[in-house]
Amino acid sequence: MTRRTKLDIINDMLVSVREKGGKIKPTHLMYKANLSYKLLNTYLEDLVKNEMMQEVKGKNDNTYLIITDKGLEFLAEFKKMREFQQSFGI
Amino acid sequence: MLEIVYSPQWFYGIDIIFEFINVIAAILIAFFSYKVYKFTREKRCLFFGLSFIAISLSFISKILTNFQFYYNFFRKSSIINSALITVTTHKSLNFFVSAYFFHRFFMLLALTGLFFIVGKYHKRLIPLFIFFIAVITAFSTYEYFIYHVTTSLLLGYIFYHYYANYSYCKTKNTFLVAFSFFLILISQIVFINIITGIENYVLAQVIQVLGYIILLIAYIRISKNDKKNKARHN
Numbered sequence A: 001m002t003r004r005t006k007l008d009i010i011n012d013m014l015v016s017v018r019e020k021g022g023k024i025k026p027t028h029l030m031y032k033a034n035l036s037y038k039l040l041n042t043y044l045e046d047l048v049k050n051e052m053m054q055e056v057k058g059k060n061d062n063t064y065l066i067i068t069d070k071g072l073e074f075l076a077e078f079k080k081m082r083e084f085q086q087s088f089g090i
Numbered sequence B: 001m002l003e004i005v006y007s008p009q010w011f012y013g014i015d016i017i018f019e020f021i022n023v024i025a026a027i028l029i030a031f032f033s034y035k036v037y038k039f040t041r042e043k044r045c046l047f048f049g050l051s052f053i054a055i056s057l058s059f060i061s062k063i064l065t066n067f068q069f070y071y072n073f074f075r076k077s078s079i080i081n082s083a084l085i086t087v088t089t090h091k092s093l094n095f096f097v098s099a100y101f102f103h104r105f106f107m108l109l110a111l112t113g114l115f116f117i118v119g120k121y122h123k124r125l126i127p128l129f130i131f132f133i134a135v136i137t138a139f140s141t142y143e144y145f146i147y148h149v150t151t152s153l154l155l156g157y158i159f160y161h162y163y164a165n166y167s168y169c170k171t172k173n174t175f176l177v178a179f180s181f182f183l184i185l186i187s188q189i190v191f192i193n194i195i196t197g198i199e200n201y202v203l204a205q206v207i208q209v210l211g212y213i214i215l216l217i218a219y220i221r222i223s224k225n226d227k228k229n230k231a232r233h234n
Helices: A006-019 A026-032 A037-049 A069-087 B014-040 B043-078 B082-119 B123-140 B144-168 B172-196 B199-233
Strands: A053-057 A063-067
Touching: A006 A026, A006 A037, A006 A053, A006 A063, A006 A069, A026 A037, A026 A063, A037 A053, A069 B014, A069 B172, A069 B199, B014 B043, B014 B199, B043 B082, B082 B123, B082 B144, B123 B144, B144 B172, B172 B199
Parallel strands: none
Antiparallel strands: A053 A063
């Protein structure tokens, strides 16, 4: 199995949030995207900074992560790019 | 003897249209590949795009050559002054030789690039291959079939990898890409057989343009998929 690239990890994280209806708890995201706590925080910081994800407070003051329109755009673009690479064998 | 144009007279100009379609397909794929490179920063995508740019440059060189030839051919029929014809023909010959050189050089360069990218071969072999390309291009100016034998061999390897890619991942797009390269390979084999009959030139051109049209279809399918995705999200 090949190592995931940075883009693959970001894609996995965003897909995990989308599959959960666009809202997920950080711990669930960590398990679903198969990441360590340290890596989760590193990538999360990037995603929030680039406005692909947002941190919101839910009931009982729990932190949730939601996917933004920019995050959804990234997913669409990434899928197209990977399909191109797969089809053309690159 | 140096022979440049193998097309039957009734096909003059039609081949230019076919090659123009090939240029459009190659440019669109190159542009998309560059977009993928900008997004992923994977160098393979950049070189893949450059290979397709080389394909388009190769066809542009051929279009210019054929255009010049057909223009002279039709002008010769109407001009009576023989001295003028001699000057024009002599100038044209130099133009033909250099344009055909670039056509063959760019195509061999592109196919070698694809051979390395698709086959994931070792980069150290690249200088050796570039040397062979230069030698083959120089020789193929005088021996028509050498060029097409070389392109057939390279396309054979490229098709083999695309077929393996299709076997590994059976999607419509991988099939279309493998099939298009199969058609382009067949077209090169038919080009070799022009010696046996000039009609083969027409057949080869038709098969080749079909190959590039199928590549274009694969490209459109991928970009349309993106539009579908965007529509689903909105």
